[in-house]
Structures are given as structure tokens and as C-alpha cells.
Amino acid sequence: MMVHTNLMRMTHSDGRKVKKGEIEVGLEVIYPSPTGGRMKYSCYEVNDSKAKFSPISPDWPKAIWGVTVEFNCDDFSIKEFIELKEAINAYNRWNDTPNDGQRSLVQKAEMYGYAQTLGFCTAGWTERGIERYRELLK
Structure with missing residues (x-):
């Protein structure tokens, strides 16, 4: 797609x-x-x-x-969505921080409308990202 x-x-x-x-x-x-x-x-x-x-x-x-x-x-692949899930989790864990690759992936996902950064230490899914990930999992 x-x-x-x-x-x-x-x-x-x-x-x-x-x-x-x-x-x-x-x-x-x-x-x-x-x-x-x-x-x-x-x-x-x-x-x-x-x-x-x-x-x-x-x-x-x-x-x-x-x-x-x-x-x-090119849209995100299922592999990129799985990596994005881990990257978002790294932003939001109490005792963890995302690495440079994870930050880059979240920034790319933000350009696609799949994720959103909320400051330097928090990131989350958008509705569009959740819907697209679910479509790929089917």
C-alpha cells in the first residue's frame, strides 16, 4: 500500500x-x-x-x-509495526529509554500518522496506527 x-x-x-x-x-x-x-x-x-x-x-x-x-x-510492514510497538514501549517504561534506532522509527511513524511523540520521554499510538496494525495482523 x-x-x-x-x-x-x-x-x-x-x-x-x-x-x-x-x-x-x-x-x-x-x-x-x-x-x-x-x-x-x-x-x-x-x-x-x-x-x-x-x-x-x-x-x-x-x-x-x-x-x-x-x-x-511504501507503507510500514508488519515487521516495522512490531518494532514500533517495542519502540513505543521503550519510551514509556519507567526504567528504560529508547535507543537511537527506536527514536528514528517513532519519528518515521509520526510522519505516517501511526505514532505521536509527547515530549522527549513519552510516545504513543494514534488511532490510525492502531487501526493499520490491526489490519496487518489479520
Whole structure:
């Protein structure tokens, strides 16, 4: 199955989900900010493989982070979901911390909408992640 990264967390200013066919240069979207909360971003580049967005918030006029939506990416395999389950558990155990590989996997899963980090030491599943994992287990 092919998926688009980061698209599931983008909305229009009225709250509607952004669809791939709507993406064009100049499109303004709302997306989670790496500093917490949500920010407005504007699309400045689109091609067959990706769309790039930069922040346009007046509160962060010189922000350097951006968002890239990658189109038609390979979805997570059952093996990656099993590894993701262990990585999320490592975030949430009292006497354990995730290793670099587990952190990278959770960050990748966040781009796919399957997991969410909640600070440096907590991560969890999203509803989308739980549903997709269950589908693969059938």
C-alpha cells in the first residue's frame, strides 16, 4: 500500500483535512509546530514525489523548520509495526529509554500518522496506527 507522509496531520484553516489533489504552490495549511501547538505553513514547491511547506507564522518570522509531504511512499510492514510497538514501549517504561534506532522509527511513524511523540520521554499510538496494525495482523 502506498501512503503520503505528513498529509494526515494537515488541515485547512477551517479544520478540513487537506487532500493530495488540493496541494499547489501558495496553499496555506495548519500543521503541528515542533515547538508545540499548531502553525500556519505555505506550500512553496510541488512535484510528483513531494510538496514542501515553510512556516508563515507572524510569531516565528525567521523559523527555519519546514514540512515535507512525500507522495506514494511504501507503507510500514508488519515487521516495522512490531518494532514500533517495542519502540513505543521503550519510551514509556519507567526504567528504560529508547535507543537511537527506536527514536528514528517513532519519528518515521509520526510522519505516517501511526505514532505521536509527547515530549522527549513519552510516545504513543494514534488511532490510525492502531487501526493499520490491526489490519496487518489479520
